[in-house]
Amino acid sequence: MDETRNELLWIGLTEDKVKETIKNESLTKLLIEMICTLRKFSPDKQTLDRNVGKLIYQAATTSKAQMRQHLPLLIEYIAKQSIDSEMKLTAAIEYLLANTTSVNREQFEQSAGVGVTITAEQITKAVQEQIEKNRDELIAKRYRFNVGIIIVEARKTLKFADGKLVKAEVDSQILQLLGPKTEADSAKPKKDTKEPKDTSTKTKEPKEEDCRDMMELLRRVNLHSVGDNYKTDGYVITSNTMKLLSEHVRETGGKVRTRFPPEPNGILHIGHAKAININFGYAQAHDGFCVLRYDDTNPEKEEERFVVGIRDMVEWLGYKPYKITYSSDYFDELYQLAVKLIKNGLAYVCHQKPEELKGFNPPPSPWRNRSIQENLQLFEAMKSGKLFEGEATLRMKLTLEEGKVDPVAYRIKMAPHHRTGSQWCIYPTYDFTHCLVDSLENISHSLCTKEFQSRRSAYYWLCNSLDVYCPVQWEYSRLNVNYTVVSKRKIAKLIDEKIVDDWDDPRLFTLTALRRRGFPPQAINQFCAQMGLTVASAIVDPIMLEASVRDVLNVTAPRAMAVLSPIRILIKNKAHQLVPTYIEIPDFPSDPASPKHMVPFEKEIYIESDDFRDDTSDPSYRRLTPKQMVGLRHAGCAIELVTIHRKTNGEIDYLEVISHPIESLKEKPKAFIHWVSIPLNVEIRLYERLFNHKNPEDTNEVPGGFISDCNRNSKTVIKALVDVSVKYAQPYQQFQFERVGFFSVDTDSRIGNLVFNRTVGLKDSQSKN
Numbered sequence: 063m064d065e066t067r068n069e070l071l072w073i074g075l076t077e078d079k080v081k082e083t084i085k086n087e088s089l090t091k092l093l094i095e096m097i098c099t100l101r102k103f104s105p106d107k108q109t110l111d112r113n114v115g116k117l118i119y120q121a122a123t124t125s126k127a128q129m130r131q132h133l134p135l136l137i138e139y140i141a142k143q144s145i146d147s148e149m150k151l152t153a154a155i156e157y158l159l160a161n162t163t164s165v166n167r168e169q170f171e172q173s174a175g176v177g178v179t180i181t182a183e184q185i186t187k188a189v190q191e192q193i194e195k196n197r198d199e200l201i202a203k204r205y206r207f208n209v210g211i212i213i214v215e216a217r218k219t220l221k222f223a224d225g226k227l228v229k230a231e232v233d234s235q236i237l238q239l240l241g242p243k244t245e246a247d248s249a250k251p252k253k254d255t256k257e258p259k260d261t262s263t264k265t266k267e268p269k270e271e272d273c274r275d276m277m278e279l280l281r282r283v284n285l286h287s288v289g290d291n292y293k294t295d296g297y298v299i300t301s302n303t304m305k306l307l308s309e310h311v312r313e314t315g316g317k318v319r320t321r322f323p324p325e326p327n328g329i330l331h332i333g334h335a336k337a338i339n340i341n342f343g344y345a346q347a348h349d350g351f352c353v354l355r356y357d358d359t360n361p362e363k364e365e366e367r368f369v370v371g372i373r374d375m376v377e378w379l380g381y382k383p384y385k386i387t388y389s390s391d392y393f394d395e396l397y398q399l400a401v402k403l404i405k406n407g408l409a410y411v412c413h414q415k416p417e418e419l420k421g422f423n424p425p426p427s428p429w430r431n432r433s434i435q436e437n438l439q440l441f442e443a444m445k446s447g448k449l450f451e452g453e454a455t456l457r458m459k460l461t462l463e464e465g466k467v468d469p470v471a472y473r474i475k476m477a478p479h480h481r482t483g484s485q486w487c488i489y490p491t492y493d494f495t496h497c498l499v500d501s502l503e504n505i506s507h508s509l510c511t512k513e514f515q516s517r518r519s520a521y522y523w524l525c526n527s528l529d530v531y532c533p534v535q536w537e538y539s540r541l542n543v544n545y546t547v548v549s550k551r552k553i554a555k556l557i558d559e560k561i562v563d564d565w566d567d568p569r570l571f572t573l574t575a576l577r578r579r580g581f582p583p584q585a586i587n588q589f590c591a592q593m594g595l596t597v598a599s600a601i602v603d604p605i606m607l608e609a610s611v612r613d614v615l616n617v618t619a620p621r622a623m624a625v626l627s628p629i630r631i632l633i634k635n636k637a638h639q640l641v642p643t644y645i646e647i648p649d650f651p652s653d654p655a656s657p658k659h660m661v662p663f664e665k666e667i668y669i670e671s672d673d674f675r676d677d678t679s680d681p682s683y684r685r686l687t688p689k690q691m692v693g694l695r696h697a698g699c700a701i702e703l704v705t706i707h708r709k710t711n712g713e714i715d716y717l718e719v720i721s722h723p724i725e726s727l728k729e730k731p732k733a734f735i736h737w738v739s740i741p742l743n744v745e746i747r748l749y750e751r752l753f754n755h756k757n758p759e760d761t762n763e764v765p766g767g768f769i770s771d772c773n774r775n776s777k778t779v780i781k782a783l784v785d786v787s788v789k790y791a792q793p794y795q796q797f798q799f800e801r802v803g804f805f806s807v808d809t810d811s812r813i814g815n816l817v818f819n820r821t822v823g824l825k826d827s828q829s830k831n
């Protein structure tokens with residue numbers, strides 16, 4: 063251990079850095095190997111040049127496995143100080159990555175800037191040229207001008223110039239031109255005048271800007287540039303790679319191309335919203351394209367109605383596919399590629415039964431080494447229906463990371479396919495299909511969830527074995543939400559057991575359910591953006607999603623008044639006996655330019671029963687009591703109790719009150735409550751969490767299984783009174799019922815028989831006065 067420590071100290075690492083480095087075993091091993099090589103070039107030196115040490119460390123951390131055979135060459139140039147800056151090192155590594163198979167020293171030196179020195183005069187001149195080019199804008203914008211542009215452009219002409227020197231020169235020349243910063247230069251820029259708000263009372267449709275947070279996030283994510291696949295970790299470079307990559311760049315025009323690949327075997331859920339945002343968002347953020355690809359290789363499970371449903375949800379989230387494809391579009395090509403794999407000696411027809419292949423250590427296949435000719439004949443027999451289901455599979459000669467040997471590429475399924483009908487009776491598996499269709503579609507970034515990380519090497523193996531373009535697979539974490547299940551099988555069980563009504567029951571976290579409950583797509587996108595793109599697993603509390611929903615609805619859902627548990631009020635005094643008085647109420651009270659709606663204000667009104675208390679003992683209660691008036695929102699008056707009329711059973715029948723204009727009162731009422739007059743009778747559905755435990759699928763938490771964890775009282779249906787402004791509301795239209803919560807019109811609604819779902823409550827602090 064001491065020896066390792068001494069070696070790391072020798073290259074100039076501090077004690078702290080040594081400790082931190084030693085924790086990373088593979089990096090330490092690589093560094094020690096590199097230092098061993100370095101000592102051959104600097105054998106006698108007690109102390110090493112600091113810059114050499116720094117570059118050795120940088121080479122260890124930034125080089126990739128696929129170029130490791132060339133590290134001695136790199137170390138030689140660093141030791142000789144012919145590569146003496148970070149920039150030259152980066153260029154050298156780029157060259158080596160692009161030329162893993164053979165290195166030409168002359169080209170290497172040229173690419174790495176060996177022997178290139180940039181003088182101070184050259185830097186001064188290059189900066190002067192750029193300042194001159196941007197002179198007018200610089201003078202106009204002064205210190206608000208983005209100097210980054212000048213630095214980048216100057217460095218383009220001086221490839222190996224030291225970045226710090228260029229920046230210093232730019233700063234100095236700008237100071238000469240503009241003089242020192244004035245107070246005005248340091249003042250905060252004025253905000254642009256506000257854009258006029260959308261004044262329609264309809265809930266807004268998602269637009270490109272609604273995906274902005276996601277876009278911002280994905281713009282900053284550092285994945286590879288199109289065609290630079292070979293620079294990524296673990297990418298396998300063959301003698302044909304560079305040629306295939308340049309064809310790929312030609313085909314794509316150098317533009318990012320991603321795909322969202324759902325299997326059309328069910329409806330999409332909140333997790334898919336993340337996948338949609340990442341795939342479509344990454345393409346959009348980089349001016350590229352995203353394909354919606356139905357991954358339909360499992361004929362028994364797939365249905366046309368799911369195809370339609372998936373597309374609807376992608377569009378609902380605000381994304382437009384560049385094109386729509388199906389894995390089944392490529393069945394012919396895939397078959398030809400399978401034949402090629404057999405011809406390459408890398409696949410064989412096997413007759414082991416699925417049961418035999420289960421478990422960790424299945425017996426090796428006795429058919430692994432049969433001849434290519436025999437494999438071709440048997441594969442043809444599989445295709446032409448001469449073998450039955452389960453009698454044969456085509457297997458690839460490859461071991462997956464998790465230890466699975468020879469995964470299946472094709473299996474026999476005597477099932478009609480929703481698109482190809484009975485044309486095929488053999489269907490390719492995920493492992494065979496996904497990478498090859500990505501390749502055929504020239505996907506630049508194959509973005510998928512973390513569980514596919516262990517299949518990445520198989521993905522690369524297959525593309526390379528068939529000598530086709532190999533995309534890069536990047537992984538991100540699955541999104542899981544607490545207090546719910548999203549698996550299709552489990553939701554189907556909830557429906558069968560009549561715990562929920564259907565796939566779009568608003569208590570579920572499918573996208574159709576969230577839409578029906580009133581969650582706006584903007585809020586779902588915003589929530590996905592907050593989750594970021596990490597690979598760390600993300601299990602999120604629904605409260606977070608609800609917070610995004612409130613953020614959006616606050617500015618998009620017009621206000622209305624609804625009383626969920628009414629008491630009748632009769633206003634006695636004359637001013638209110640006129641029939642009917644209409645009051646103009648803004649849809650968005652905090653916005654002076656808000657559109658308005660009219661509601662009647664008659665002598666008979668309704669308020670919430672808990673906005674009145676007969677008992678006056680609680681001084682913190684701020685609403686109506688026999689001793690305390692309460693204000694009526696938007697009506698400009700407060701009501702004072704005169705008489706409580708009771709039914710024979712003692713329950714309150716109605717309250718008689720008198721009203722006072724607010725201006726006439728010496729003391730303002732402590733609270734203003736909502737009310738309705740000549741209201742509509744509607745149905746309201748209130749929802750609670752469907753599951754009691756955070757992880758209903760975890761048998762440690764819920765030993766009786768997820769069904770036993772269901773809250774059977776999670777849906778309550780009540781009758782309520784709502785003001786007439788909502789009379790013609792359409793399904794999915796959203797409202798904020800003042801002081802009550804956010805509500806959305808349910809698809810069961812009919813004019814004259816409106817049904818509302820409570821989307822989310824208001825924040826606690828806002829809910830009551």
Ligand SMILES: Nc1ncnc2c1ncn2[C@@H]1O[C@H](COP(=O)(O)OP(=O)(O)OP(=O)(O)O)[C@@H](O)[C@H]1O
Binds near residue numbers: 322336337357511549
């Ligand atoms: N919970 C999730 N979080 C993020 N991405 C997901 C999640 N579930 C699925 N995806 C991604 O969405 C894409 C399409 O998924 P597909 O419907 O084929 O997946 P799935 O894993 O079968 O989903 P499920 O079984 O949960 O319905 C895939 O790239 C998949 O990785």
Ligand SMILES: NC(=O)CC[C@H](N)C(=O)O
Binds near residue numbers: 323496510514
């Ligand atoms: N690589 C992926 O994104 C996987 C997609 C595939 N339809 C699956 O989930 O099984």
